[in-house]
Amino acid sequence: MTSSYANAHRLFLQASMSERFFTETKAIEMYKKAYLANNVRRPTETFQEFIASINQKLNTIDMEIRKSHDETDGTPVWALVNTNGDEISKLVTEYTAVEISYFKHLIELIVTADYEEFSVSSITALREASKLKTSITKSAAESLLQKFVEDKWLILSKNGKYSLSQRAILELQVYLKETYEDNLIECTLCYDIITKGQRCDVQQCKSRFHHHCSRNYFASQTEKVCPSCKIAWKESNVIGEDNNNKSKGGSSRRKNKRATAVTREGDEEEEEEEEIEEVVAEEEDERDY
Amino acid sequence: MSSRSRRNRNINYDSEEEEAGPSKRTRGRQNNTETSRPVKRSRREPVESSDSSDSSQEELNIQSSSLADKTVKKMSTEELDRKVKEVVRLALACELRKVPLRREEVVRKVLADHSRAFPVVLSKAREKLSDIFGMDLVEMPTKEKPTSARRRVTKKENASAKSFMLRNTLPKKLREVNLINWDKNQELEKMGLLTVILSLIHVNGRILSDDQLNHYFRRLRLGDEPLNTTKLIATFIKQGYLNKQKVTAIENSRTSEKDPVEYRWGPRAKIEFSESSICDFIKGVYGDDALPDLPKQIERASGLEFKM
Numbered sequence: 001m002t003s004s005y006a007n008a009h010r011l012f013l014q015a016s017m018s019e020r021f022f023t024e025t026k027a028i029e030m031y032k033k034a035y036l037a038n039n040v041r042r043p044t045e046t047f048q049e050f051i052a053s054i055n056q057k058l059n060t061i062d063m064e065i066r067k068s069h070d071e072t073d074g075t076p077v078w079a080l081v082n083t084n085g086d087e088i089s090k091l092v093t094e095y096t097a098v099e100i101s102y103f104k105h106l107i108e109l110i111v112t113a114d115y116e117e118f119s120v121s122s123i124t125a126l127r128e129a130s131k132l133k134t135s136i137t138k139s140a141a142e143s144l145l146q147k148f149v150e151d152k153w154l155i156l157s158k159n160g161k162y163s164l165s166q167r168a169i170l171e172l173q174v175y176l177k178e179t180y181e182d183n184l185i186e187c188t189l190c191y192d193i194i195t196k197g198q199r200c201d202v203q204q205c206k207s208r209f210h211h212h213c214s215r216n217y218f219a220s221q222t223e224k225v226c227p228s229c230k231i232a233w234k235e236s237n238v239i240g241e242d243n244n245n246k247s248k249g250g251s252s253r254r255k256n257k258r259a260t261a262v263t264r265e266g267d268e269e270e271e272e273e274e275e276i277e278e279v280v281a282e283e284e285d286e287r288d289y
Numbered sequence: 290m291s292s293r294s295r296r297n298r299n300i301n302y303d304s305e306e307e308e309a310g311p312s313k314r315t316r317g318r319q320n321n322t323e324t325s326r327p328v329k330r331s332r333r334e335p336v337e338s339s340d341s342s343d344s345s346q347e348e349l350n351i352q353s354s355s356l357a358d359k360t361v362k363k364m365s366t367e368e369l370d371r372k373v374k375e376v377v378r379l380a381l382a383c384e385l386r387k388v389p390l391r392r393e394e395v396v397r398k399v400l401a402d403h404s405r406a407f408p409v410v411l412s413k414a415r416e417k418l419s420d421i422f423g424m425d426l427v428e429m430p431t432k433e434k435p436t437s438a439r440r441r442v443t444k445k446e447n448a449s450a451k452s453f454m455l456r457n458t459l460p461k462k463l464r465e466v467n468l469i470n471w472d473k474n475q476e477l478e479k480m481g482l483l484t485v486i487l488s489l490i491h492v493n494g495r496i497l498s499d500d501q502l503n504h505y506f507r508r509l510r511l512g513d514e515p516l517n518t519t520k521l522i523a524t525f526i527k528q529g530y531l532n533k534q535k536v537t538a539i540e541n542s543r544t545s546e547k548d549p550v551e552y553r554w555g556p557r558a559k560i561e562f563s564e565s566s567i568c569d570f571i572k573g574v575y576g577d578d579a580l581p582d583l584p585k586q587i588e589r590a591s592g593l594e595f596k597m
Contacts, residue, residue: 010423011463017381017422037463057421061374082378 004044008034009054016065016080021152021167024067024076059083070166071196072155074212079170098134099144103153105132107172110164110195111180118195119163119241122156161241169193185239188227189213196240200226200233208239364403369410375399376414380426380455387528387557389429389452411453423459428452429529429556454529456560479521482511483530486522487558488567492590498536498551522552529557564591 012034016022022030031050035043045053051065058064062084070077095103105128109120120128122145129141136144145162148154152167169176169192176184176193187194188207198214200207207226209217214235218224224233237243364372376399383390395411396404403410415426429452489505490497511518525531532553554562568587572579580586 005420007423007459007463010421010459013422014424014457014459017385061377061417061421063378 005053005057006038008038008040008043009050009057011037012050013054013058013065013080016078019080021077021079021170024078027078066170068166068170068192069190069210069212071169071194071210074210074215077166077170079167081171082174084174098132098136101132101134102129102136102141102144103148106148106154106162107164107168107176108180110162111176111183115243116185116199116239117241117243118239119157119161122160122162125162157241159242163241164195169195187213189217194239197238198233198235199237199239200229200231201237202226202229202231205229205231358409364406369406369413372399372403372406372410373413373417376410377417377421380414380418380453381422384455389454389529389557390426392451392453418455419458422455423457424455425458426453427456427560429454430559431556454557454560479524482518482521483525483558484562484567484570485509486525486531486552487554487562488571490552490554491564491567492571492587494590494592496551496553499549502552526555529555530561531555531558 012030015030015034019026028047031043031047035041043050055064062082064081064083065078066081067076067078069075106120106125109124109128110118113119125145126138126141129136129138145154145156149156149162152165154162154168155165156162173193184193185206185208186192187197187210189209190213192210194208194210197208197210199209205226205228207228214233217227218233225231226233376395379395379398380390392407396407400406400410411426418424418426431450486497486502489502493501506512506518522531522533526533532555533550534553535550568584571587572583575583
């Protein structure tokens with residue numbers, strides 16, 4: 001079984017706890033150092049086996065060291081994540097309650113953004129700060145946003161738009177999937193959450209690829225077509241910020257952005273209405289097509 | 290027993306007398322609790338030295354006796370496993386924020402109706418933490434006179450005022466491997482300042498007055514920049530690295546009159562740092578100028594009888 005579980009694993013795990021989120025290069029370096037520190041020149045387990053041993057242990061306390069790829073450049077990354085979104089794991093954060101509430105509002109704005117933009121402008125983000133139950137000042141919100149970026153929870157683009165970082169997608173996966181089941185979409189190739197990538201030209205087609213997944217996939221294909229509808233694939237059709245889905249008449253995914261998880265408690269009716277709205281919108285789209 | 294710790298105890302007594310009423314620490318009531326239920330009896334006596342882990346280990350063994358066992362038997366294996374898992378997760382969460390894991394919190398958030406299973410769940414959680422992470426869950430020493438914040442907790446019941454923290458149990462050699470990331474949030478600078486403060490307390494007979502500390506800060510040219518020392522000290526106190534204590538009348542006769550507060554090592558410092566690590570740090574500061582009898586000097590400056 002896990003007889004090979006030793007201090008090298010524990011050391012690696014302690015390092016992961018202090019890093020939380022790291023590139024694969026760093027992970028492999030940590031793995032080698034962890035063995036060296038224990039005077040083991042030749043690791044007894046390969047990197048994959050090593051992680052598997054750790055995960056077997058972590059599994060018993062609903063945690064995991066999980067791999068993903070950075071959406072912007074495809075870099076393999078690892079993170080120590082909670083696999084259940086219970087109350088206790090929500091405590092695992094160095095932010096205050098108000099700061100977390102602001103962050104949740106930002107997540108909502110990002111995830112529910114129209115036209116699969118999955119981003120929010122800094123102006124909207126700042127305006128949101130005053131809508132909190134315990135509102136925070138603009139300057140406080142500004143420095144908080146900066147901290148979210150520094151701590152690698154959010155990414156700030158050149159055009160001043162905030163989007164979810166890979167760390168947020170990885171670590172908050174459970175929360176995101178539970179709260180925004182209807183808004184999140186998955187990459188058709190790797191099944192991970194996708195907030196930046198490419199989409200099929202056909203409005204109704206569900207094909208969405210990460211940039212790196214797309215590169216890998218088409219490298220082995222003779223034709224550059226959507227695997228499901230066989231229409232020519234255009235890499236310029238993107239999801240994420242500043243895409244051209246709006247001009248193409250893509251559907252606005254939420255008419256009333258304000259009524260979801262953060263403020264959701266107790267108004268299920270409203271939610272139902274929205275769902276109906278969405279269905280109607282989709283039907284309209286189909287007719288257009 | 291050292292003269293200093295005798296004095297401290299006197300201070301404790303005195304301040305308790307002054308504050309009769311519900312917040313009174315129960316040193317005097319201890320005899321009553323001795324005879325009551327086993328869970329209560331195992332409440333920690335004010336410890337004389339800071340070797341918390343050994344005594345808490347012993348205590349655990351005593352605690353996991355009849356009543357606790359009965360309660361545990363009522364729980365299914367799955368339920369017990371789940372509670373152990375939740376305690377482990379809670380301990381990790383607390384450690385990340387460097388706040389103590391309080392017994393009361395464990396009971397409220399995890400155990401609910403099974404509060405008597407605490408010793409069993411705790412010892413299983415310790416096994417798990419040690420196996421997976423190489424860390425032990427140890428009780429924080431409560432030797433010092435409680436701060437006002439702590440007193441509020443002790444009001445209810447002393448057993449529930451117990452608090453715990455994680456201690457790295459990997460061999461020292463491994464802990465010093467440069468794998469753990471200290472860079473974020475100026476952590477390295479903060480720990481550096483803390484080490485300096487702890488060293489200063491140590492070589493000043495393990496007590497440092499507010500005035501003395503500020504004097505050292507001025508000499509080190511530390512103020513609000515680059516680290517806000519006032520705020521940081523407040524953080525260190527909150528995290529349990531430092532103990533801040535008002536000087537009582539007795540103490541005042543010895544020291545100058547304008548020394549309103551003094552600092553000692555807090556419970557977390559006693560667990561995370563050791564006398565020898567501070568000694569090594571001071572030696573490092575002296576570098577090649579260190580005289581061979583420096584360790585002796587440090588020992589003398591700290592007062593001899595304190596054992597880590």
